[in-house]
Amino acid sequence: MERKTISFSTSCILACIWILIRAVRGDLSYTFPEETKQQYVIGNIAKDLGLDVKRLSARKARIEAEGSTKRYCDINLSSANLVVVETIDREKLCGTKMSCLLNYELVLENPLDVHRISLHIQDINDNAPRFPKSRITFNMMESAVKGERFPLDEAHDSDIGQNAVQGYSLERNDHFVLSVKENAEGGKYAELVLDKELDREQTKEIDLIFTATDGGTPQRSGTALIHINVLDANDNTPVFSQSVYKVTLAENAPLGAEVVTVSATDADEGVNGEVSYEFSRISDTAAKLFSIDKTTGQITAIGNIDYEEEKSYEIRVQAIDGSGLASTAKIIIDITDVNDNAPRIILKSLNDPIPENSVLGTEVAIINIQDNDSGDNRKVKCSIQENVPFRLNPSIKNYFSLVTTSLLDREIESDYNITITATDGGSPPLSSSMIIHLSVSDINDNPPVFEQQSYTAYVVENNQPGTSISSVTAKDPDWRQNGTVLYSLLPSEINGVPVSSFLSINSDTGVIHAVRSFDYEKFRNFKVQVVARDNGSPPLSSNVTVSVFISDENDNSPQILYPAPEGKSLMTEMVPKAALSGSLLSKVIAVDADSGQNAWLSYHIVKSTDPGLFTIGLHSGEIRAQRDITESDSMKQNLVISVKDNGQPPLSATCSVYLLISDNLAEVPELKDMTFEESNSKLTFYLIIALVSVSTFFLTFIILILAVRFCHRRKPRLLFDGAVAIPSAYLPPNYAEVEGAGTLRTSYNYDTYLTTGSRTSDFKFITSYNDSTLTAGGTLKMAQNDTLATNLITLNNTGEGDEVRKMCLLSVAGSYERLFVVMIFCDDFL
Numbered sequence: 001m002e003r004k005t006i007s008f009s010t011s012c013i014l015a016c017i018w019i020l021i022r023a024v025r026g027d028l029s030y031t032f033p034e035e036t037k038q039q040y041v042i043g044n045i046a047k048d049l050g051l052d053v054k055r056l057s058a059r060k061a062r063i064e065a066e067g068s069t070k071r072y073c074d075i076n077l078s079s080a081n082l083v084v085v086e087t088i089d090r091e092k093l094c095g096t097k098m099s100c101l102l103n104y105e106l107v108l109e110n111p112l113d114v115h116r117i118s119l120h121i122q123d124i125n126d127n128a129p130r131f132p133k134s135r136i137t138f139n140m141m142e143s144a145v146k147g148e149r150f151p152l153d154e155a156h157d158s159d160i161g162q163n164a165v166q167g168y169s170l171e172r173n174d175h176f177v178l179s180v181k182e183n184a185e186g187g188k189y190a191e192l193v194l195d196k197e198l199d200r201e202q203t204k205e206i207d208l209i210f211t212a213t214d215g216g217t218p219q220r221s222g223t224a225l226i227h228i229n230v231l232d233a234n235d236n237t238p239v240f241s242q243s244v245y246k247v248t249l250a251e252n253a254p255l256g257a258e259v260v261t262v263s264a265t266d267a268d269e270g271v272n273g274e275v276s277y278e279f280s281r282i283s284d285t286a287a288k289l290f291s292i293d294k295t296t297g298q299i300t301a302i303g304n305i306d307y308e309e310e311k312s313y314e315i316r317v318q319a320i321d322g323s324g325l326a327s328t329a330k331i332i333i334d335i336t337d338v339n340d341n342a343p344r345i346i347l348k349s350l351n352d353p354i355p356e357n358s359v360l361g362t363e364v365a366i367i368n369i370q371d372n373d374s375g376d377n378r379k380v381k382c383s384i385q386e387n388v389p390f391r392l393n394p395s396i397k398n399y400f401s402l403v404t405t406s407l408l409d410r411e412i413e414s415d416y417n418i419t420i421t422a423t424d425g426g427s428p429p430l431s432s433s434m435i436i437h438l439s440v441s442d443i444n445d446n447p448p449v450f451e452q453q454s455y456t457a458y459v460v461e462n463n464q465p466g467t468s469i470s471s472v473t474a475k476d477p478d479w480r481q482n483g484t485v486l487y488s489l490l491p492s493e494i495n496g497v498p499v500s501s502f503l504s505i506n507s508d509t510g511v512i513h514a515v516r517s518f519d520y521e522k523f524r525n526f527k528v529q530v531v532a533r534d535n536g537s538p539p540l541s542s543n544v545t546v547s548v549f550i551s552d553e554n555d556n557s558p559q560i561l562y563p564a565p566e567g568k569s570l571m572t573e574m575v576p577k578a579a580l581s582g583s584l585l586s587k588v589i590a591v592d593a594d595s596g597q598n599a600w601l602s603y604h605i606v607k608s609t610d611p612g613l614f615t616i617g618l619h620s621g622e623i624r625a626q627r628d629i630t631e632s633d634s635m636k637q638n639l640v641i642s643v644k645d646n647g648q649p650p651l652s653a654t655c656s657v658y659l660l661i662s663d664n665l666a667e668v669p670e671l672k673d674m675t676f677e678e679s680n681s682k683l684t685f686y687l688i689i690a691l692v693s694v695s696t697f698f699l700t701f702i703i704l705i706l707a708v709r710f711c712h713r714r715k716p717r718l719l720f721d722g723a724v725a726i727p728s729a730y731l732p733p734n735y736a737e738v739e740g741a742g743t744l745r746t747s748y749n750y751d752t753y754l755t756t757g758s759r760t761s762d763f764k765f766i767t768s769y770n771d772s773t774l775t776a777g778g779t780l781k782m783a784q785n786d787t788l789a790t791n792l793i794t795l796n797n798t799g800e801g802d803e804v805r806k807m808c809l810l811s812v813a814g815s816y817e818r819l820f821v822v823m824i825f826c827d828d829f830l
């Protein structure tokens, strides 16, 4: 500054010297500042030129401008002052020229005198520095490095020298400093220097006031606004909201279900801040199940998620901004179990069929239950239907054994459908079931059982050999051969004859056939045992009794015992001459080997000498006088009697009865006529021998009895009352009644035989016939000892008071098939 002042003063001195020289020569020079007002006195010409003021006007003093130069000053003629007539703007007149000189001429007349006047215009600081643009805009990358320079526009000041721009200043800020430099023309300019890095994410724009100052007094300044746009550099990576996303997802999530939405932000802007998402690391299986939306970051399920396949997935997601900066986050998807698997029942082994004799607790099947779910969803309960004799025994690890709880019987239940149900513990629980079909195999545990406890067969005698008489059926509930029944007869004997010669049985059907023709008169019934045997191994059998009853057929004609058959009779009945009407004269005795109706005999007189004289009791066979016998009646009377049974058709026999009406045997002249036929003599001989021997015994016996009687009781009422037994064997055995079956009662049989139809007869029986009936063993039993037995049947004829007639019946039984009856008439026996 001091230097400047010195130089200024130096130039002033030089100017003064120059002016003085000029003055010498008659030229004038003035220096004055610009922008002076009008009438500003620059100098006094008269004084400076040594001229008389009064003379100036006379001399017509005037200022002449050189060329076209505008006249800024003029002479005040009265005062001879040179004054400014128009304000001078140095900047307009001279611009940036350092010296600004105006040249004029002072012209005087009378005498003409011309003086040069030079006007030096001095600069004043009347202009402030100005920037070309009031707003300077920078687009600056945030990535700009420290020290980077940004040239700024130079400010301009119309003034010159010290008054021109001398310096710049910048508003205080964090990032920039100013560096001022001088260019070749000496002008000063500034550069913006980055002192600290920019961060767009912190400050997007910076406004700074930039000031230029000049060196004048007073100092002037001009400002401009520096506007800095911080441009984004991709300096930020996207940032996830969480580094790890942990989510749970229930299995079987529907397709498209949202799993999680990740989000990452990028502080950068524009493309640099545009984040897109993608999976960066994902397993192949997960890749099929999940997808991510590129823009929203939403992860959705796109496949069937199954807990049983994978319980957890770990996925990495990458967020990438527009220029490729990326960051990753981890996503852990835990799959939760849903009870979506029903338990599975697996039959591991099965003992099918199971024998019916299996002991209690026999293991039938082994079952394994599996459930793919986990936790409670996996806990399985196993149950079995109620009504079967089986139980599930839990074993280790979901293994169950199916065992029997009671004994099985194939014949009651041959197969079982066992339903096993498994239910898991889920909510809602799932269950499944399985039907085990189990069959029970047969054991030969049932013997054949006959449908009836005993069988009865009736067969009419004289049957055809081979006719079926009955059939037995036995059932065996066992299976196949164990239940196949074969029938057979149990070997036994009937009267010493093997049963097989009587009957045969069809072993398959159980039909019983007669092997031979039966004769009721030989035996009436017998029993056989039929065995039913199954085909098992070992076989089981049972037996049943078959009672065979032979029923009677009228195949025997009545057999007349007394009198002997026609033409053979030796015997003649004596009829007292005084016989009254109704008195019993004789009796026809006949038997019939048949039984029942077939043996119910009726008697008829077929022919008689004197038809009105005699009658015969229809069923008793008693011949009685129909009227009193008179002297005129023929002494010899002949009756032909027919004996007929009641069978269908009836059979009959006839006999002749000779009656001799006489009181004395001697009176009978024709007695000798009544001889046997020669052919009968032999039989008669035997009969007589038998008769004699029996009567001897009998008489002895009678006498003994009588003696005993007389000793005890004087009253000989009935002979042999209760004393003589009639052994059963004496009677034809085929008169016995049918045991238990009761076709005819014993008494009936008996009556028929003994013609008890007689009103006046009184029979006494000591023993029953039962002894000769078929025994339970089915064989005909003989009389206890096959000895000769004697029977006496006393016919106590009470019809006639004076006449005691005794008919003694003696019989000799040699075998049960033969019967000899001998009638003895004992006239006046006692």
Ligand SMILES: *[C@@H]1O[C@H](CO)[C@@H](O)[C@H](O)[C@H]1NC(C)=O
Residues within 6 Å of the ligand: 415, 416, 417, 437
């Ligand atoms: C078991 O099931 C089978 C077939 O479903 C059927 O034929 C049979 O009768 C059933 N048995 C029982 C004892 O229910």
Ligand SMILES: *[C@@H]1O[C@H](CO)[C@@H](O)[C@H](O)[C@H]1NC(C)=O
Residues within 6 Å of the ligand: 441, 442, 443, 444, 445, 479, 480, 481, 482, 536, 537, 538
């Ligand atoms: C018959 O029973 C036996 C055991 O008693 C048994 O072994 C056999 O298998 C059974 N037969 C059939 C056909 O069931």
Ligand SMILES: *[C@@H]1O[C@H](CO)[C@@H](O)[C@H](O)[C@H]1NC(C)=O
Residues within 6 Å of the ligand: 490, 542, 543, 544
């Ligand atoms: C017949 O059956 C009975 C019982 O039912 C038995 O005691 C008897 O031994 C059987 N007889 C034969 C020969 O099998």
